[in-house]
Amino acid sequence: MHELSIAMSIIEVAQEEAARRDVKVDAVHLELGQLSGVVAEALLFSYEIACSGTPLEGSRLVIKEVPIEVYCAACNARKILSSMQWFCCPECGTPTSELIHGKELLITALEVRDECRTAPVGSP
């Protein structure tokens, strides 16, 4: 169960980005590969706990799970694995360990709003 460590890293990276742009984070969008070693449910649970007391408190974590995609030399094509217990091309059965996607642990976007400290003055 290292999802709490991962959640804390997500918050750290997201907050760095937010602070640099002077914005407040409503949600963090994350790509999570099937081979990342991280379980989505456990991560969502940990995220809420890890957020408390940080500037990201109350923000959402939006997870997009990424399937395992390999390159099959025999088909000369990218294929989505049907099972992570069987690293073979789902079409022709050729074994392959050439991984293209599936290890993602990537923040792709932040839903943010500008921090409005004062009401606009003199606006029409």
Added chain:
Amino acid sequence: MSAEPRLLEVRKNVLKHNDVTARMLRERFRAQGIFVVSLVSSPGAGKTAFLEKTLTLLHPDYRVAALVGDLATENDAIRLARSQAPVKQITTGTLCHLEATMVERALDDWEIEGQETGDLDFLFIENVGNLVCPSSYDLGENLRLVLLSVTEGEDKPLKYPTIFNSADVAVITKIDLAEAVEFDEQSAKANIQAVRPGMRCFTVSAKTGAGLEQYLSFLVGRLAGVTLKSPV
């Protein structure tokens, strides 16, 4: 009142801090000519016995040292020290895996026989016994070994494909017990190949020494690949 929400595109690796440290470590090891091997397995798969044997057999001819990670106790470091090789314990407290910064910190204040770690040929890093969490963290190693003992059953690779996928070489340990537990070596190897086609696999016994020669020649061959340093 806050402004309207908007979507900001960023592409940031969640473990970028770990990855940056791991890259720095890898570069430092390369410059120093050190070949770094990490070991992962479930608790009780025989990492420490296997590593003790590895250190003992390499120690006369090569400069070797080991870092060993555990949640608590210095027991493994004490066991490994019997090999006469320098050993340092990393105690993680409640953390279930090693991270690159822990390796960096452990190396920073470590002098081996009055020398800095830069004089080593091999550095071994024994991770915390866990087949899940260590898979996400790069430690700057050149080679990651995943150990599987015959008592764990032939289908371990199918249950933990992620860690087998993050490793470079598989080692089947405690082969001296194979008969007693009716271990099917061919089936275990087929399962390793199913989750990681082409994965190199060694079958060993730290107790009888079976299979260790092939594994050690493989390591020495890999060391020669990264450095032209000759043995002591």
